[in-house]
Amino acid sequence: MTSLGTLGVAVIGTGRMGADHVRRIDEVISGARVAAVVDIDAARAKHLADGIEGCTAYTDPAAAMDDPAVDALLIASPGPAHEATLLDAFARDLPVLCEKPLTPDAASALRVLEAERALGHRRVQVGFMRRYDAGYRSLKSLLDQGAYGRPLMLHNKHRNADTPPGFTNAMMINDSVVHEIDVTRWLLDDEITAVRVLRPTPTGNAPEGLGDPQLILFETAGGRVVDTELFVNCGFGYQVSCEAVCEGGTARIGDDHGVFSNTAGRWGGAIPPGFVERFEEAYDRQVQRWVHATLRGEVEGPSCWDGYAAAAVCEAGVRAQATGERVAVDLVERPALYR
Numbered sequence: 001m002t003s004l005g006t007l008g009v010a011v012i013g014t015g016r017m018g019a020d021h022v023r024r025i026d027e028v029i030s031g032a033r034v035a036a037v038v039d040i041d042a043a044r045a046k047h048l049a050d051g052i053e054g055c056t057a058y059t060d061p062a063a064a065m066d067d068p069a070v071d072a073l074l075i076a077s078p079g080p081a082h083e084a085t086l087l088d089a090f091a092r093d094l095p096v097l098c099e100k101p102l103t104p105d106a107a108s109a110l111r112v113l114e115a116e117r118a119l120g121h122r123r124v125q126v127g128f129m130r131r132y133d134a135g136y137r138s139l140k141s142l143l144d145q146g147a148y149g150r151p152l153m154l155h156n157k158h159r160n161a162d163t164p165p166g167f168t169n170a171m172m173i174n175d176s177v178v179h180e181i182d183v184t185r186w187l188l189d190d191e192i193t194a195v196r197v198l199r200p201t202p203t204g205n206a207p208e209g210l211g212d213p214q215l216i217l218f219e220t221a222g223g224r225v226v227d228t229e230l231f232v233n234c235g236f237g238y239q240v241s242c243e244a245v246c247e248g249g250t251a252r253i254g255d256d257h258g259v260f261s262n263t264a265g266r267w268g269g270a271i272p273p274g275f276v277e278r279f280e281e282a283y284d285r286q287v288q289r290w291v292h293a294t295l296r297g298e299v300e301g302p303s304c305w306d307g308y309a310a311a312a313v314c315e316a317g318v319r320a321q322a323t324g325e326r327v328a329v330d331l332v333e334r335p336a337l338y339r
Contacts, residue, residue, distance in 0.1 A: 007291050008035035010064040012085055013077030014048050015039075017099055021074050021287065026052055029288040031295055035069040038077075061085045065092050072096065072294050074287070079104040086112050090119060095299065097290045099127040100178060102307025106315050109308040110332065116304050117337050125290050125301040128182040128310075130240075132289065133282040135253035139244060140187055142251050149247030151188055156180045156228040157254070159239040161273065162205070163232050169211055172230060173197075173317040177216050180228045181313045182306060183242065190220040192313045194328050197321040205233045216317065237271030238278050305338035 009032050011022050018039070025034050038058045039045040049057035058064040065073065065088060072095040075085055079101045086103075089096050102124070103109045116123055130136050143151055158176060167175075184192060198215040206212040213231035220226070241254030272278040286301070293300045313329050320327040 005031070005295060007032040007295055008069045008071045009033065009291075010036035010038060010058075010061075010067070010070045010073050012038045012061050012064070012073055012075045013081075013099075014041075014044055015076070018074075018076035019048065020283070021076055022048055022052070024284060024287055025074075025291075028284055029291060031288075032072075032291045035071075036064040036067050038064045062088050065089065065094060070094075075099060083108045083112055086124065087115055090115050090123060093119065093123065095294045096124045097127060097287065098124055098307070100182075100307070101174070101311060101314075102126050102304060103311065104174070106308060106312040106330075109304070109311040113304040113308050113335070113338075117335055120337075122299040122303060122337065124304050124307075125293075125299060126303065126307040127286065128179065128186075128302045128306065129279050129282045129286045130179055130183050131186055131302060132286040133279055136183060136187075136242070136282075139242060139251055139253050143187055143244060143246075148244070148249035148251060151244050151246045152224060153245040154184060154187065154224070154226040155243040155245070156184075156226065157239060157241045158228055158230050158232075159234040159237075160232040160275075161235055161237050163207065163210070163212075165207075167207065167210065167232070169209075169321055170318050172210075172212070172214060172232065173216075173321060174314050176232055177228055177230055177317060178310055178314055179240075180216070180226075181218075181310050181317075182302065184218055184220070184226050185306065185309060186302075187242070187244065188220060188222065188224055188226075190222040190224060191309065191331065192218045192226075192329055193221050194219040194326055195313060195317045195320045196326045197317060197324070199321070199324075203231075203233055205235055207233075211321075214321070218313075238274050239271060240278065303338050305334060 025032050034052050034055050036056045037045045037048045038061050042059050045057035049055040075098040083103045196217040199211045212233050216228045218226040243252035316327040316329045
């Protein structure tokens with residue numbers, strides 16, 4: 001760490017998420033500064049770096065890691081590039097906040113997990129930001145306290161106004177439902193063991209070939225059943241909710257956000273346009289908590305095991321989506337480092 005106790009962070013990847021994290025570290029949170037930015041687009045990296053005092057632009061992640069001003073990494077590059085960057089970070093024993101996915105498939109995620117395990121200590125926090133959302137954190141606390149008895153089922157909704165060009169059926173699982181996969185495992189403290197995907201008549205608003213909406217069903221090792229309504233071309237905004245059905249009651253989050261108004265013969269509230277707006281505070285809290293933990297020499301939050309388990313469930317989900325069959329999730333035994 002720096003002598004002033006400020007964490008020098010290299011942000012790897014400066015697309016939409018990376019640029020937002022650069023802004024977040026530079027303007028919003030405390031205890032850290034952007035020491036370097038990395039992007040294969042040299043001009044984009046330089047443009048960002050030029051606006052931040054003491055920040056250096058790179059096109060090679062390894063070069064940024066070797067910068068003496070860099071104490072930690074925030075990886076926001078495309079998923080296929082994560083494994084190589086993570087292995088380079090392990091070679092230098094650098095702390096990392098890695099945006100999801102840890103890697104795009106279970107085999108590569110397992111290689112990363114094994115490489116971290118070889119260090120003998122955790123270095124990676126995976127960016128499943130919903131764990132830092134106030135609503136989800138309240139629901140987790142209720143479930144952990146047993147306020148309504150044992151949880152039996154979860155009902156999730158995940159709706160988005162529209163999808164970008166090139167959005168595929170596999171991305172419905174890998175880029176969207178992956179969040180429900182993680183919060184299911186976290187809220188219930190239970191592994192997902194099987195997946196089914198039901199595909200009703202698609203909306204006319206979906207691009208040709210995209211099966212939207214879909215209903216995804218999870219089974220867990222503890223016998224819970226979880227459903228997720230996924231509707232990514234709903235047309236009206238971004239909505240996420242989760243209801244826990246327990247032995248002695250139910251608890252639901254995500255029904256309202258912001259001001260509820262009555263005016264000009266109408267009543268209601270606003271629907272966020274996208275995930276960045278909906279989870280802005282969660283992203284802020286996630287990065288702030290990572291910085292504080294790193295300055296203490298600690299690692300908290302979602303681990304490489306969580307990233308690997310999510311990748312394995314996604315793979316089962318994509319197979320279930322393609323075949324219409326129930327597909328079991330194949331997980332290795334959980335290493336002691338992640339228990």
